[in-house]
Amino acid sequence: MKKVWSHLKHVVSQDNDEDEDSKKDLVAGVSHSHSYGSTGNGETDSYVPYHEIADQESINCPTCKGTGRIPRGQEDQLVALIPYSDQRLRPRRTKLYVSIAVATCLLLCAITIFFLFPRSIFLDHAGLNSSLINFDPNTDTVNINITNILNITNNNFYSIRILSINVDMLHVNTVVGQVNKEVKMNINPVTTKQLYYMVPNVLTDNTTFKICTWSAIKVHNVLLHIQARITVSYLAHEEQVSLDTFEYIDCRSNTTVPRPVVSPPETAKNHFSFHEWQRKS
Template identity: 55%
Template sequence: MGETISKLRSMAHQKHESEPILARDGSEEDRTTPYVSINGNENGYLPYVETENHGSTYCHTCQGTGRIPKDQRNELVALIPYSDQRLQPSRTKLYVSLAVVICLLLSSLAIFFLFPRSIVVTHAGLNSSVVTLATSSQSINLSTTNVLNISNGNFHGIGVTQLDVEVLLVATVIGKSSTSNVTSVGPLGTSQIYYTVNSTIKDNTTYNICTWSKIKVHNVLLHIQGTLTCSSLGHSEQLSFDGYQYVDCRSNTTIPHSLHQLR
């Protein structure tokens, strides 16, 4: 009988020691003590670590075991402290700075090479001419071949899509010419365009100057003006040019041309 009473007192004493000294308020969930799980991969679970923090909440994901099942590791979200080193990889600022510098450098180079620059078009003069005198109508037919210089200041090629030219005598238009798909000019390159304009002069004074033998100089001053349409990188641009040139309507030894007189 004495031994039985001694055992009951010992069990009561152990139960009393296991009880907490200070009572905790709240539900059973709030009384759960954070812990650190150091167990290995037992029964298909991955270790889950909780730190001692009085302001932390109970982990429902680990279901009170302190471990996450392997078959759910791709579906669960882990909470990582802000001070964790994995969120602060080394040389992050260096890599970001290098990426920004490389992007700025590439953008600057693209703007430098693709930025549109000027295209210069100049009238280079007369290459050759064919003069035909019609005595019945007292008119002069001119077929002049002129030269146009194009200078491309861009780092990309351009295409000359349209050439429109007018030939004027004083203020009268005596000839027109229009040509499409003319040529192309390479990057930082130059090119020459030869174009022919057929003109008709119906003026008695000019006809007399060209046919009167007592006059030693038989020159006609022509005014050339036109527009050149260039395309590059998806946009087109119109460039204007003009120039003056003398045409010998009787004979010429410096510029090759032929003379035919109709009777």
């Protein structure tokens, strides 16, 4: 900067020796030009008008995109100074664009979290579909093959997949029937589907045998405790959903006519009806 300042002082001293009339005409012709300023060693401030170097041999300023001129050969030493009030330093609507970008990112994050946040999967015992009952007087055994209906509700905004179902049937705190079965069933977002499952139960209690066979007893109901668990897969994650409920079975009748199938068509492949069990047996 000291070299630049010395050069500019030398230019000013040469111009002061020129004709005063020519200097006034030159000043009047460029009265609207901007001024370039520089400082020395910090003691005083001096300004050199642009018109005092405009008449010299010069080239376009490489740092100001042709909006000013500097002496040839000094393009590596001088830089263009932009006033603080220049509009190029204050892009229009900067705050607006930044605010829109931030708001858009926050909105996208909120939407993503809202739709991907895991929600509960509910199991509901919809009741008995059919039952097949037979007795063995030699061992006082009651065989009850039950087909139940299970409602599965997906409250998520993405599909889930049912992988398997495990059911334990208990009577008087004793496990009388079990089923472990793989189930490949997809449930669409915010949808409820029905799953049919069959459990063979063997009751060896003498009291239960009398309740089911004696005609003197008017009510022939057996209370069964159902503990069901299904394995669900979604978003590369597996979890188990459980159900704990009770069910009354009329064990006096030899057979119970299966109820009409009320499940949606897409669950027909998962319907384990009484007729299918009878054919397999």
